[in-house]
Amino acid sequence: MSVILPSLPAAASARVSDVVNTLSEREQIEAAAALHGTPVMLLDCDVIRSQYRALRQALPEAAAHFALKPLPHPAVVKTLLQEGANFDLATNGEVDLVEKAGVPGGKTIHTHPIKRDSDIRHALRYGCTVFVIDNSNELEKFIPYRDEAELLIRLSFRNADAYSDLSKKFGCSPEGALELIQQAHRLGIHIKGLSFHVGSQTADPQKYVTAIRTCGEVFQRATALGLPKLSTLDIGGGFPVHYIDQVPAIQEFCVPIREALAEFPETVDVISEPGRFIVAPAIISVASVMGQAERDGKTWYYLDDGLYGSFSGMIYDHAVYPVEALNNVGEQFPSVLAGPTCDSIDVITEDIMLPKLKNGDLVIGRMMGAYTAASASEFNFFPKAKIVVLNEPTDLLL
Secondary structure (H helix, E strand, O other): OEEEOOOOHHHOOOOHHHHHOOOOHHHHHHHHHHHHOOOEEEEEHHHHHHHHHHHHHHOOOEEEEEEOOOOOOHHHHHHHHHOOOEEEEOOHHHHHHHHHOOOOHHHEEEOOOOOOHHHHHHHHHHOOOEEEEOOHHHHHOOHHHOOOOEEEEEEOOOOOOOOEOOOOOOOEOHHHHHHHHHHHHHHOOEEEEEEOOOOEOOOOOHHHHHHHHHHHHHHHHHHHOOOOOOOEEEOOOOOOOOOOOOOOOHHHHOHHHHHHHOOOOOOOEEEEOOOHHHHHHHEEEEEEEEEEEEEOOEEEEEEOOOOOOHHHHHHHOOOOOOEEEOOOOOOOEEEEEEOOOOOOOOEEEEEEEEOOOOOOOEEEEOOOOOOOHHHOOOHHHOOOOEEEEEOOOHHHHO
């Protein structure tokens, strides 16, 4: 569920954003918790804008297609559309979301390497005509649509150090890509270019450099074989953000990537698929202490949000979020934060220093925009956090 934070009673005549956005962060957190209860998540569209602009400045060669998977929210889509972004889709639901938000089909690509025929038709009906494949079975699905669709072939570059090694499940070898290009040529299907994804939260830009140069070799070999020239390189996402461990600033991170891309002719269009980098810093989660108990020399605080809710990324995304009490002053004690469900694995952290908290006190998590609300459930009938939108696009206020 998503809501726009209403104005406070003392300023009932003011615009919603004018009231809320003038509050301090602490006041926004307290107001959201008071008005909507907890758990609640504060989504700041100004952070979305800032992250998008930072990436575009750091990597201007690559047209950014926001990957909806980490946070498929209408306010995010409309904010990025106003910024001029394109979009990376993978499912019919994501197609429907961007279509409803007013995104033209020509500003999208469909990157799921495995699709049903109905998925292809749904995307084409909307106006998305660029798809990703990585095998012969998938290529043959486009025979009926060869006059409508263009394809990118996804290569695999394994990365065990990433949060999620996306090449474990998808992608082909360079030799496999050349075979697919030749098969597509025989079938009359247009291969637009190549794509890859080096893995989510990749800390080493050399992973991109290796992949880019390998793709460059495939471009050259395809030309040498007399095949139609490839015109597009999709370098995927995976740009890192700072959770607990420090990562390079995006400007520094992209320097070797830009150097590798400079080896391609200017006629090659480069695109990217940022997701986490855009949305991870944009959400603060807010939970309340439901109860507490002393166990083995530590105070256990039971929150109304946990691993089955907004902290689901700790399981599915292997992320560790910065968590603290909103009122984090005074002497600190060894503490445990547990979620609300009856499941014993529902523990956020067993090693955190906190002041003594009372029932009802607020605990906040930062960097919680990516793979949190998107994968949260209502297990045990504990409701998912509401999303409160701050600094939303103006058309959402109409």
